[in-house]
Amino acid sequence: MTLRLTADDRLATYAIVSMLIDDDDERQEIHAYEESVYIPKESCSAKMNQYLLFPTRPKNVSKKYGVRTDIFEKNKLSYAGSWYFPIDFLFLPVNRLAVSIQISRHLSHTSSNCASDCQHGSCIKYSNRDKHFCRCFPGWSGVHCNISMNCELCFSGSICIGSSKNRSICICPVYKFGPRCIIDSLCPIDACQNNGRCVPSHMSASAKDYICICSDQFYGSKCQFSKSKxxxxxxxxxxxxxxxxxxxxxxxxxxxxxxxxxxxxxxxxxxxxxxxxxxxxxxxxxxxxxxxxxxxxxxxxxxxxxxxxxxxxxxxxxxxxxxxxxxxxxxxxxxxxxxxxxxxxxxxxxxxxxxxxxxxxxxxxxxxxLIRYSNFQCSSKTYCENEAQCLQDHQVCPSTRICVCPKCFFGNRCQFYAKGLGSTLDEILGYEFKNKIPISRQPMTVQVSAIVTMIIFIIGTINGILSIMTFSRKNTQKVGCGLYLFASSITSLSTMILFTLKFWFLFLSHQDVLSERNQKLIINVNCMLIETLLKMVSHLDNWFNACVAIERTLSVYQRANFARSEMKRVAKRVIIVLPIFMGCLFIPQLLNLHVFEDKTEERSWCVVIYSPRLQMYTYTLLFFHYFAPLFINVMSATFIIIATTRQRALSKIDRSFWKHFKIKFKQYKHLVISPTIIVVLTSPYLIISIVLDCNKSSNLLWFYLVGYFLSFIPAASIFITFVLPSTLYRQEFWNIIISVRKRFYSSRLNRQKF
Structure with a gap:
């Protein structure tokens, strides 16, 4: 068999094992095998010959034979994939196979087609055909991986993939070699410079004792020379x-x-x-x-x-x-x-x-x-993800292979998606931050954002504290509305704290004031914790306000039959269950959330591993948390105004229905004004969550920033929205002020006496 090999990863070292197997036997006996080592950096498009002998002469032409080639990456000792080549013309005295194998980083595909048949192994699809087999765990063999096998002869750090003629087939790590992987293969000390990786002579076709595999910045026999930059x-x-x-x-x-x-x-x-x-x-x-x-x-x-x-x-x-x-x-x-x-x-x-x-x-x-290629397309179809375009700078032996990503995708294979949590401050303002520059010398967009952030934080904190003080009193908690508003006050205050931390953590991630370890900690906390919690408490605030609207509607509908104590018990349960339910909804996004390190730009981005289902789930969640509470608030206000108008029209028939409607609308206009204000303030953010295109710069940058900051105004003005328009809540707040004044004057009088 002649193998022609190419690989995506030029810095890897591969073990190539070809096995002549009996496909008619339940034991799937391996009659012969040969192992070779392939180093893409040393010989890009390598050709190697392997000779596999049939067990008998003449061979049994009634049987079905095939060659399976397993490939392992030796540095990490990881499985790369398997190829199957049937032997069709057994009547010939000698069979020759000439095959080409493209080794990609993501070739091995587990499948459920034969999973139930694999007792001690995993079901794998061959990389070159629509056929599956059971890849057995070490110590097992056979078609269904149900035959015990002795692998004790292999070195403990190696992989046992089968046996031939009562002899274990061992895949050695890069620092071992031999049929049992017990012989050390060490390179001389400081054999390679500039972080070059040393490959021992037994894995190299070179006449030297070792070769050095250099990074892209260096070259030479010992990686001692720097490339021109x-x-x-x-x-x-x-x-x-x-x-x-x-x-x-x-x-x-x-x-x-x-x-x-x-x-x-x-x-x-x-x-x-x-x-x-x-x-x-x-x-x-x-x-x-x-x-x-x-x-x-x-x-x-x-x-x-x-x-x-x-x-x-x-x-x-x-x-x-x-x-x-x-x-x-x-x-x-x-x-x-x-x-x-x-x-x-x-x-x-x-x-x-x-x-x-x-x-x-x-x-x-x-x-x-000028030599130009008419086609830079990659031969491999599996290298890039998410419909990215794969390009390479040489048709056979590329030094570089890249993935041209669609909008908002990151990563060397376009595997990360920037809008996994909807629009975030990272996407809007991330590129405006200048590395290792204080806030006074940052661009105007960053300075204005810092000022606006602190203004919203101060106003929101004051509103949140005053609301908590008001809704923590017994008189405001006689019904469930007071409990919902108390919970909403806490989430509003939390939103202000997380909103401010988000900006300053993002700013600190571009500074050099912390150690590398603390810098990474801040980046991960900002991405994995603060961003997720910020989204969650913002949605919780909307739903608590919707719960207030639902209870107000029930009180108008049930009138004298409205059970205050029962609604209070329901409110306590909802306040406990709703955050748990909300947290569960964010689990799919959180499990796929990652920090992507862009080493070229020296920046970090909060991204998710993309899938169409996750994108659909994210947008569904975004629209549901936005429109459902808003719809409840609007329908509640409409029902309350119409229902109370009808009640008044029945009791006082001296006026027309529309005159009663105007009176009730004026009385309950705050129920209509609040949802309207929320729509006006948050709709720009909903728009930018959809249209933000992840460009480096945009003419709409200020629109994006204004929309982002406006979306936090409702949470920052909860006291103004719910306490001041209500006679009951406003009176309770004044009672707090009077109580504080009395305590202040009494303590002042006591000090004067002494």
Whole structure:
């Protein structure tokens, strides 16, 4: 069997085990196997030959044989996937298989198709066909993993995957080798520099005792050399999803050499960094299907910081020449190229399908062969997630493979979603924060947000404390409404505290005043705890207000039959059960919540592992917690006004129904005004939760900020909303003021006596 291997992870080390198995036997006996080691960094598109011998000669042509190839990542000793290749022509004296295997990071797929049949194993789908098998746990074998097997001969840190001819098949960790994984394979001390990973000789095709696998920033036999670093920033150019760089090296002895590197721009990235091994003289950048001359240098440098702008654009030849010239054979066009540079003194460069041409200072055309790929699409279909586009900078041996994410997706595979909890302050203001800069030197958006946050906090705290004082009195808790409003006062005060902590924790996460450990703690607390609790108490506040509306409606409907004591008992139960129920609703989001570290931008983002069901669940929850309490409040106010109007019209028939309605509307107008104010203040936040597109910058930034802060005004004004319009609650508040005054004067008189 000839295997051609490629892998997504170029820094990994893989164990490749091919086994000749008997598919007709319940024991699924392994007649022969061969193990090889594959290192993508050392040999990208490796080909290896493996020889597997049938158990008998001549072989039994009535049986059904196949080859199963299992692949394991040796550094973490993790299972990568399995491939199955049937042997169809057993009548031949020798069978030859030539197969290509693409090793992805997420190949192994557990399935439920055969889960009930796997007694001591897991049901796995083959990576190359729609077929399942039982992958047995160590110590078990057979089609259904029900046959006990002795794996004691394998080293305790290895993986036993089966046995052949009473001999265990052991997968060794990277620091062990041999048939039983008991021989140490250690590299010399400080064999590799700059965090390079040493691979012992038994896993390498090299003649040396070891090889070093270097990171992207270094190269050399011991990773002792730093690659050239190029930082490219974009000026007045729409930020693309990715940037392609063509590096050309000129030589008098040979044709120009051409290297292609592709880099992904993250959601909030401004500068792209390229690391190049070979010295180069020219760099051409491709962004948004346009070409720009980024660097032109005589002597190669190790570090370059540059930018590209529309002034450096190299225009496509299709836009410069007429159809007659474009239809000419390529070699006959060069006369037109030289003529173009002589006429267009404003032109510095242009590009056709095969050449890159510079217009020199003398207005001559200097054209170089430019190797471009017509298709950068990845061969692997499983590398990216969430319908992201996979691109690679080489068709066979890519140095970089990237995922171009849809809007609001993060991660190297686009596996994280930024709007998992609806709109948050992280998304709106996250990129406005400048790292390691005090608040006095932050942008105006951050400074204004800090001031508004503290104003809302002060007003909300005062309102919350005064409301708690009012609704904690016995006279206000004779019915359930008082208990609901007491609970609402507590959630409003909690909202103000969490709202303020959210902003300042977000600010501290961009400062360098704390240790790295405390910095990570703040980031995780802000994401996992504060954000979730802030959403939960905000929704709780809405529902407690809805409970007040429901009880008021019942009191009007039942009139004399309204049971105050029973409603009070119901209120106590609801106040206990509702937060628990609300917390349970947030569990699906909380389980998928993560902190994504954007190392390029040196920022952290609170994201969720995306799934369409979770997105649907999030939006359903958002609309339900917004519209359901609002609908209850509006319907309650409408019912109370109409019901009381009818009662008054029946008792006093000297006036028309509409005159009674106007009187009752004036009496209960606060029940209509409160929901209206809530709609006006919170609807912008609902809108931005849907339309916020996760762009780095937006013309609607101030609208997003205003909408976010307005959504907290109802919680910050609970005293104004519920205490001041009510005669009973307002009287109780004045009783508190009178009581405080009496205590103050009495204590003052007592001090004067002494």
């Amino acid at each position: 190029v930082d490219v920033s974009l000026t007045d150019i729409k930020i693309p999803s990715y940037l392609i760089a063509y590096f050309l090296t000129l030589s008098n002895q040979s044709n120009p050499s051409n290297a292609i590197v592709i880099r992904k721009l993250t959601l909030f990235q401004q500068t792209v960094t390229f690391n190049i091994t070979e010295p180069f003289h020219m760099m051409i950048a491709q962004a948004n299907y346009k070409y720009y001359l980024a660097i032109l240098q005589h002597s190669p440098k190790t570090f370059i910081s540059t930018s590209i702008s529309p002034a450096q654009e190299c225009i496509l030849s299709d836009l410069l020449f007429n159809s007659t010239i474009l239809k000419m054979p390529q070699y006959t066009r060069f006369g037109a190229y030289y003529e173009l540079c002589g006429k267009r003194h404003d032109l510095s460069c242009f590009v056709d399908e095969s050449f890159f041409c510079l217009c020199t200072n003398d207005h001559h055309a200097n054209c170089l062969k």
